Amino acid sequence: MLRPWTAQWIAAVLLCRAVAQYSSDQCSWRGSGLSHESHRRDVEQVYLRCSQGSLEWLYPTGAIIVNLRPNIESSSGHMSGLHVCVKPQVYSQGSHVYLEHAGDLRLLLAEKDQAQGTVHCFSLAEGALFVEAIPQTDISRRITAFQYELVPSQQPAAHMYPYLHPVACKPCSDEEVLMAVCTSDFAASGIFRGVASGTNKHSPVTVTLRRLFRQKSGVFAWGGARGRSWSGRINVPVQCGVRPGEDEYLLTGSVHFGEAWLGCAPRYKDFVKLYIKAQDAGTNPCQIDTN
Numbered sequence: 001m002l003r004p005w006t007a008q009w010i011a012a013v014l015l016c017r018a019v020a021q022y023s024s025d026q027c028s029w030r031g032s033g034l035s036h037e038s039h040r041r042d043v044e045q046v047y048l049r050c051s052q053g054s055l056e057w058l059y060p061t062g063a064i065i066v067n068l069r070p071n072i073e074s075s076s077g078h079m080s081g082l083h084v085c086v087k088p089q090v091y092s093q094g095s096h097v098y099l100e101h102a103g104d105l106r107l108l109l110a111e112k113d114q115a116q117g118t119v120h121c122f123s124l125a126e127g128a129l130f131v132e133a134i135p136q137t138d139i140s141r142r143i144t145a146f147q148y149e150l151v152p153s154q155q156p157a158a159h160m161y162p163y164l165h166p167v168a169c170k171p172c173s174d175e176e177v178l179m180a181v182c183t184s185d186f187a188a189s190g191i192f193r194g195v196a197s198g199t200n201k202h203s204p205v206t207v208t209l210r211r212l213f214r215q216k217s218g219v220f221a222w223g224g225a226r227g228r229s230w231s232g233r234i235n236v237p238v239q240c241g242v243r244p245g246e247d248e249y250l251l252t253g254s255v256h257f258g259e260a261w262l263g264c265a266p267r268y269k270d271f272v273k274l275y276i277k278a279q280d281a282g283t284n285p286c287q288i289d290t291n
Helices: 004-019 033-039 078-082 112-117 156-160 176-182 267-280
Strands: 029-030 045-047 051-057 062-066 082-088 095-100 103-110 120-123 126-135 145-151 186-195 202-215 220-223 229-237 250-257 258-263
Touching: 004 145, 029 033, 029 045, 033 051, 045 095, 051 126, 051 186, 082 112, 095 112, 103 112, 103 120, 126 258, 176 186, 176 250, 186 229, 202 220, 202 250, 250 267
Parallel strands: 029 051, 045 062, 229 258
Antiparallel strands: 051 145, 062 126, 082 120, 082 145, 095 103, 095 126, 186 202, 186 250, 202 229, 220 229, 250 258
16 A cells, blocks of 8 residues: 555656656766755656666655666567666665556665665566655755666577576587677686685676777776786676686676676687687688787
């Protein structure tokens, strides 16, 4: 059962859908509750139309509804096949985050839980994000902030999305390796330096790269111990049993919320043999310099 004041919020939502406020770049939104401090019961509409982005609400008052809609043809089939994953910033506070659908609210993130930075996922068909400010006498130090990613669950790589499915540690086929080096968010060769403590599902592993073929975002930094290599961290399933050493591996994978996740990772010398064989046969999906 909805609380009386929550029912009033929902009524306000239905009345304000025609006065939507759009984000400036359609991917991320940054706003301030001070802009409607005098009428705190207003509900502002925010529309974000990218596969990933962020929201930052300074001095939250009242409430906002965040409508996540990808730039694809709108249909129930597309929407039902999409998931949204939200990661609050560790400094996020001042609001509760709900899922709103047909006037019903379901708590997704309580204010006290946001400092943990835990990723929460849900189907886009479950509704929009309803972000409700907690009444405060002093809002000057309150900021609600989170990142989001949209995941098409029907794409071939969706089963490897770490926050929706357990990522298994299994060998990749030759075709998967060749495709991974061309299409992954990052592709490199390097060695495992050390394993840090993580969860019971994955561990952050420090790597030093000898070659960087590509990276989607700056998860690997130039520098290293002597300033002559790339280095960074990759999340690896614990069942892989990574051991630091001097063996060189091909490292491919995906990047989510600024963190790298390991995909296909054969020994580099084995990958080079496979790559040369595919190149001679004219079946390489892309060209890289393996030297």
